Amino acid sequence: MRRFLPKSLGLNPNFNLTGYADMKGCSCKVPQVKLQEYLRDVGIDMSQMESPDSSIVPVGNGMVLCSTTDFFNPCVADPYLQGQIAACNVLSDLYALGISTCTNMLMVLAVSKLIDENDKKIATSQMMKGFNDMATKAGTTVTGGQSIINPWPIIGGVGMSVVPETQVIYPRGAQPGDMLVLTKPLGCQLAVNLYEWFYYKPHQLEKLTTKPSEEIVNEIFNKACDSMGSLNRKAAELMHKYGSKGATDVTGFGILGHSRNLASVQHADVDIVIHTLPTFAGAIQFDKQVHNYRFIEGFSAETSGGLLVILPRENAQSYIDDFERQEGRQAWIVGEVVPGTKQARVVENPKIINV
Amino acid sequence: MRRFLPKSLGLNPNFNLTGYADMKGCSCKVPQVKLQEYLRDVGIDMSQMESPDSSIVPVGNGMVLCSTTDFFNPCVADPYLQGQIAACNVLSDLYALGISTCTNMLMVLAVSKLIDENDKKIATSQMMKGFNDMATKAGTTVTGGQSIINPWPIIGGVGMSVVPETQVIYPRGAQPGDMLVLTKPLGCQLAVNLYEWFYYKPHQLEKLTTKPSEEIVNEIFNKACDSMGSLNRKAAELMHKYGSKGATDVTGFGILGHSRNLASVQHADVDIVIHTLPTFAGAIQFDKQVHNYRFIEGFSAETSGGLLVILPRENAQSYIDDFERQEGRQAWIVGEVVPGTKQARVVENPKIINV
Missing domain, CATH: 3.90.650.10 (PurM-like C-terminal domain)
Incomplete structure (x- = not known):
């Protein structure tokens, strides 16, 4: 594992990406109970979904479009590693359907307005690079995204896969004894x-x-x-x-x-x-x-x-x-x-x- | 145009969604010059992209997957209208390619931790409802998304369309006189x-x-x-x-x-x-x-x-x-x-x- 040395990247020696948000990683998710309440108000019943992780929509010729988005506040000090983790996390929603190929990814980014200018530039580039490198490792490509300014840094993305429906393992087949x-x-x-x-x-x-x-x-x-x-x-x-x-x-x-x-x-x-x-x-x-x-x-x-x-x-x-x-x-x-x-x-x- | 009456929705009478973020609507985007700097650091050249708005990726059989994500801080007091605006804004990235059908959408949501509990519940449901209703109006469906807790509210989403490539108008054909x-x-x-x-x-x-x-x-x-x-x-x-x-x-x-x-x-x-x-x-x-x-x-x-x-x-x-x-x-x-x-x-x- 790569040791994070802020100074070697040109960052302030005590730079810590997690220092800019009160919550860490996926713990920033809206609690499940609240989310279900909101969805109920809108008339959406989660238990009717095909999968709790990704959306699966038929697009003709026996193909489906599987898609997911996931993003969160940093959970590690090192922005490069953070970008890598974020990409892994997005792709896992597709992997959970047994889909091992991702057509393309989009990056979701909020740059913290609290970080000083020099650190912001380096940390943001490092996060993007980590995300991009992990996408490459997974055999896919980051083709776009959106970046905004926010108090807390946010990193994540969208993963999409167009595959034959026969390649999807719908997560609904559990039987007693499994x-x-x-x-x-x-x-x-x-x-x-x-x-x-x-x-x-x-x-x-x-x-x-x-x-x-x-x-x-x-x-x-x-x-x-x-x-x-x-x-x-x-x-x-x-x-x-x-x-x-x-x-x-x-x-x-x-x-x-x-x-x-x-x-x-x-x-x-x-x-x-x-x-x-x-x-x-x-x-x-x-x-x-x-x-x-x-x-x-x-x-x-x-x-x-x-x-x-x-x-x-x-x-x-x-x-x-x-x-x-x-x-x-x-x-x-x-x-x-x-x-x-x-x-x-x-x-x-x-x-x-x-x- | 519907007049926003917070009290009629059960919100505090002076509830104003824009009051929870310092920036408004798409003005929260990372400035273009900065974004290009970050992308250059990662080795991405925006002028090489097929389209500045959506990604276009071939998926076989002459079909392409067009995808985009866009999200921002609120720009209006009314959370329902805000949700509608956010959905319109996402879809515009596909519309810009001459694509008028969207396969499915995902919702991107950050719930402000600064809003009091009652207002938070109502405002969040209203935002989601506005987004969802506009998707329906556009003939598409919101099939998933991600929601996190954040100081500033954020609303937006992902739009995806699997279409024959012949239906895409690549934005590259301008000629003098047009x-x-x-x-x-x-x-x-x-x-x-x-x-x-x-x-x-x-x-x-x-x-x-x-x-x-x-x-x-x-x-x-x-x-x-x-x-x-x-x-x-x-x-x-x-x-x-x-x-x-x-x-x-x-x-x-x-x-x-x-x-x-x-x-x-x-x-x-x-x-x-x-x-x-x-x-x-x-x-x-x-x-x-x-x-x-x-x-x-x-x-x-x-x-x-x-x-x-x-x-x-x-x-x-x-x-x-x-x-x-x-x-x-x-x-x-x-x-x-x-x-x-x-x-x-x-x-x-x-x-x-x-x-």
Whole structure:
């Protein structure tokens, strides 16, 4: 992982992109309950959507246009890495449908008016470059976008894919007995906040009874950055090979929030039960002490999180093995599908896997 | 035009959506010069783009995916109208390519954390409803989106269209002698600011030597609202009938900014010369007195402005006549194409048409 050295880029030595917004990454999303209220007022019922992540619209000749937009406040100090994370995060909404090719992307950008002119120019270019480079890595192109001035920086984009409908794995096919596999660890919100407290807001750490060592803070943060900056593309490709019955990507609503969305769109009367929470080793004790993010309850926001993939029971481990072999990263069985009423829950004492 | 009565919607009687952001409408765009700087740093050359407004990407079978995103801070007090304006503004980027059908839209929303809870709920639902209703009016559907929390409210969206490439009018075919037709008056920035000063910030009017009457303020503002809330769809359809050689929509960079973008993508060595500025009667004197927005120079930001359409000289008036007959709104010849170097300019004493 690249170490962020502001000075080497011409930025102020203490430049920190997250310092310009009160919220971090996907935690800036309008809370799910509020959003549903607003949508109800407008007459839109989310459970009638084909997918909670992307829109799927037929465009003739058996083709569909899948599209998504996602954007958020920075969650890391380094604007280049931030741009990369934002692009990964947008693409995950397409990957969740088993779509591994993106036709084109647009960039969504708000430049903070609070950043001084020199830092603003460098940081904005770096963010755009990170976004653009990650799009290239994913085999797609950024063809346009929109940029505005705002108090808080915002970065994100739009991802679109025109594909044969047969290539789309609609996330509605869960059956009792199916397993749920997660392709990235949880705990990004803990990781990025712990890092910020340690380096930029040490007074926040006074809440903690055990003060973390610099080594631990860096280790957790670096793992989180590696994870957020990784594409879920391979996870999407393998969904086809192992007969996945649908997936969602885990972001701002936490693993439970997104499990609920996934459960709500199922055809069968099933529930999703999450029994395992893989997380960055050492991260969970800080949530327990601060108890702000409700990690154990499944609500802690993720940014550019993993895919939560529904797989036939007999294929779950093969999917994981293949993923780890090809991608060099771990994946875990974190839950299962049981008969139910299209709800989701985290069991009372979930198993914690320290990654 | 619908009069905005906050109380009748359950809002605080003095609720004003524009009161929560320092900038208004498309004037919040990152200035063109800055944007070009950022893009240069990333290695992107805007003049190489197919269109300054939308992206055009081939998707097989002779079809292309045209896509655009646009969003901004509110420019009117009424959240429902604001939603309508935002949808019109997004669609204009597709209309500028002569594309009159939009496959689907996504909504881009930032909910202001500064608005009190009750007003926030109502105003957000109203904005979403306005956006959604205008999409319906345009014959398309809002299929998704993203909503975040932010100091300033933001509203906008994404528009996508999968169409046969033969239906796209690439904006690159201008020839010397062609005329430029504008399908909405200019001066929205003047109109919305004048209105806000009069009703919400009267101290700002102290700059003015002649104080405007309430009647004039309302008249200018209502005309601007009608204009911003009108779709450019018919203008797009008629581009085909009258052999248009391309168009752009006039928004945040002002008529000159967008003329420059349009000129820069031409195949032929031509310049665009703007000689006429149609504007809301009475608006221009306030620009002259305040001289903030550089209206006469062509820089005053528009929000959901008209299409600036390149037409063969012999067809310009027929286009206008047909447009007025079908749409019930005026259009004007505002400029012409001359031999040049892909630049644009406003003549020194442009003709002002009071609308």
